[in-house]
Amino acid sequence: MSHTTAEIIETLKSKKLRVTPQRFAVYANLLGREDHPTAEQLLRDLNKDVPTASQATLYSSLQALRGVGLIRDVRIEEGVCRYDANVGLHHHFRCNSCGAIEDVAWENFQQVGAGQLRVGLKVESYEVTVRGVCDRCQ
Amino acid sequence: MSHTTAEIIETLKSKKLRVTPQRFAVYANLLGREDHPTAEQLLRDLNKDVPTASQATLYSSLQALRGVGLIRDVRIEEGVCRYDANVGLHHHFRCNSCGAIEDVAWENFQQVGAGQLRVGLKVESYEVTVRGVCDRCQ
DNA sequence: CTTTGTGCAAACGATTTGCAGGATG
DNA sequence: CATCCTGCAAATCGTTTGCACAAAG
DSSP states (O other), rough: OOHHHHHHHHHHHHHOOOHHHHOOOOOOOOHHHSOBBBHHHHHHHEEETTTTTOOOHHHHHHHHHTTTTTTEEESSSSSSOOEEEOOEEEEEEEEEOOOOEEEEGGGGTOOOSSSOOOOEEEEEEEEEEEEEEEGGGO | OOOOOHHHHHHHHHHTTTHHHHHHHHHHHHHSSSSSOBBHHHHHHHHHTTTTTOHHHHHHHHHHOOOOOEEEOOOOSSSSSEESOOOSSEEEEETTOOOOOEEEEGGGGGHHHHHHHHTTTTEEEEEEEEEOOGGOOO
16 A cells, blocks of 8 residues: 555546645645544645645645545544545544544445435435544543 | 424423523424524524524524434534434435435444444444435436 | 523634746646 | 646635623523
């Protein structure tokens, strides 16, 4: 799951996105972490690479990346939006104690049937949000 | 599932909430509907009963009701918060076309196992959000 | 009469937008 | 060089808060 600079640039280009230092930094950062940072955390990191980068740039990079499907956003908490470079099928677990959010393998909920809802509803997708206490907090 | 004025007042009192016209109106409104209105919609309705009621009052009523468990909030969409007087266990379905949100019986996802996640996670609750197209929109 | 709620307006915090100058392909 | 991106500041939008007055029990 390691990504070289060249690979990241290639990915961005393949999605027809211009490769700017800001955009590269945001995407590389997201690819390299397992947690699901907020915009605030991402901006702090981005500013280590590009000190002059503004929120507007961060948000526009996130929008561009999301627009081509390279990242998704995770809305588990009130008010804030978190970001995730893992765009494969998976659900989320949020620790009620420390707030950490981790991925849950899709197969663990595979048995959720899509045809079981009331007649007339065409199910296109679903997501399971699990809440509890993680091992570190117990 | 019909609620009389007296019953609603009784419910509020049993939760040690003072019964004000504003609070009553908000709760009665939520009890009487199946959809999941936003604060904006609730305020519009509230102002039909109490024209002088402000947003601050609406939000404080909602907070009070939520605090004693009479309502819950539903966060399915970006930015807005929706409210639901159905506090029993259930999941939600959101139509990707018209945005309507309806309840999904808990049993339809009963088979979602709570002990199936990775070792170390203590699951306390989970919710399933289903997205698709409702019958009216098809 | 004590406590809690209301209503106004101002404050907030996350995200968005307008726009002039700058970088990318 | 045409297009798209950046960065600044100001704007937006849902929700929250401070505070003086009013209502509930």
